[in-house]
Amino acid sequence: MSSDESSNKSGSKEIPKAEAQRVDLAKVDPKCAEWMDDCIRRLNTLYNNLNINICNVMSGFEIIAIVRLVENIFMDESNLCEAEAPIKVVGDIHAQYQDLNRLFDLIGRVPEEKLMFLGDYVDRGPQGIEVLMLLFCLKIRYRDRIYLLRGNHETPSVNKIYGFYVECQIKYGVGLWWDFQSCFNRMPMAGLISKKVLCMHGGLSPELVSLDTIRNIARPCEPLDRGLLIDLLWSDPTNKGISYMFGRGVVDQACKSLEIDLIIRAHQVVQDGYEMMAGRRLITVFSVPNYCAQFTNAAAVVCLNGNLEISFQQMLPPPLPPTAKAKAAPAIANDPNTENAKADKDFIKPFVKA
Numbered sequence: 024m025s026s027d028e029s030s031n032k033s034g035s036k037e038i039p040k041a042e043a044q045r046v047d048l049a050k051v052d053p054k055c056a057e058w059m060d061d062c063i064r065r066l067n068t069l070y071n072n073l074n075i076n077i078c079n080v081m082s083g084f085e086i087i088a089i090v091r092l093v094e095n096i097f098m099d100e101s102n103l104c105e106a107e108a109p110i111k112v113v114g115d116i117h118a119q120y121q122d123l124n125r126l127f128d129l130i131g132r133v134p135e136e137k138l139m140f141l142g143d144y145v146d147r148g149p150q151g152i153e154v155l156m157l158l159f160c161l162k163i164r165y166r167d168r169i170y171l172l173r174g175n176h177e178t179p180s181v182n183k184i185y186g187f188y189v190e191c192q193i194k195y196g197v198g199l200w201w202d203f204q205s206c207f208n209r210m211p212m213a214g215l216i217s218k219k220v221l222c223m224h225g226g227l228s229p230e231l232v233s234l235d236t237i238r239n240i241a242r243p244c245e246p247l248d249r250g251l252l253i254d255l256l257w258s259d260p261t262n263k264g265i266s267y268m269f270g271r272g273v274v275d276q277a278c279k280s281l282e283i284d285l286i287i288r289a290h291q292v293v294q295d296g297y298e299m300m301a302g303r304r305l306i307t308v309f310s311v312p313n314y315c316a317q318f319t320n321a322a323a324v325v326c327l328n329g330n331l332e333i334s335f336q337q338m339l340p341p342p343l344p345p346t347a348k349a350k351a352a353p354a355i356a357n358d359p360n361t362e363n364a365k366a367d368k369d370f371i372k373p374f375v376k377a
């Protein structure tokens with residue numbers, strides 16, 4: 024994959040399909056596998072059923088046990104999680120548990136599909152604990168089929184304010200909120216797919232001079248004030264946001280110095296669920312529709328096949344009542360020339376199952 028289309032054709036070099044060693048929990052620890060299967064089954068009963076919530080299917084003690092297990096798995100992984108394509112990359116979920124399950128209906132489920140999530144599991148929506156528990160249980164059960172990166176909402180200063188704290192307080196008590204923070208501080212902060220696609224929640228940083236600078240971040244850690252950690256979780260390719268702003272030149276330079284072809288990040292709502300920018304070197308992906316009921320955006324995931332060819336799967340938003348005040352999400356950093364912007368967008372084709 025590169026910025027010109029020629030290398031996107033079938034003649035391009037095949038990436039070796041060296042799968043990471045498959046860890047089969049059912050063999051290593053059958054009791055734990057059975058427990059996780061049972062948790063996943065119980066969590067699935069919350070889909071399309073708003074009469075019950077997670078308190079009806081999981082105790083606070085069970086949740087804490089799962090959080091302790093998964094944080095050890097996070098610490099076993101590099102802070103720059105390495106995975107091989109084929110894989111699908113998922114953006115912000117923001118506690119929209121029902122939409123996460125609708126998304127799974129569309130894109131497929133773990134372990135059949137391999138997924139990398141770019142963070143922002145909690146806040147804004149109503150079912151953040153449900154989202155975390157389902158993803159954590161899948162991570163424990165199938166650790167090399169799902170990768171969970173940290174988003175800026177997986178930090179205490181943010182999720183204290185935007186909904187998750189109150190959700191914990193109402194459902195289980197504030198003690199659980201602290202357990203989640205210690206787990207978030209251990210989540211990996213970036214991902215690398217087939218050595219060529221760099222993934223993170225926010226974006227680039229002037230301190231990101233080599234991939235080892237990400238690998239060498241010591242965890243547990245809490246991103247504060249400024250610097251690489253904040254940029255990875257917060258930075259934007261536009262003129263808004265609290266962190267570093269990066270444009271096409273910075274993206275080109277980073278691809279060269281880090282020897283990567285593409286950057287996939289999340290963090291900003293985009294109308295189609297995905298937006299290609301910076302000369303086809305940068306994709307923003309957002310994976311729940313009707314974000315906060317304030318936008319009419321679609322959800323999407325980015326699919327990378329074994330040759331690192333890019334496609335997307337899209338979930339259109341359900342129709343809103345005429346009284347709804349939702350609006351279209353603005354384009355954030357696509358090419359100012361509308362024809363170029365369209366060509367960039369058309370470069371990513373709808374996903375077709377091989």
Ligand SMILES: [Mn+2]
Nearest residue numbers: 143174175290
């Ligand atoms: Mn974010």
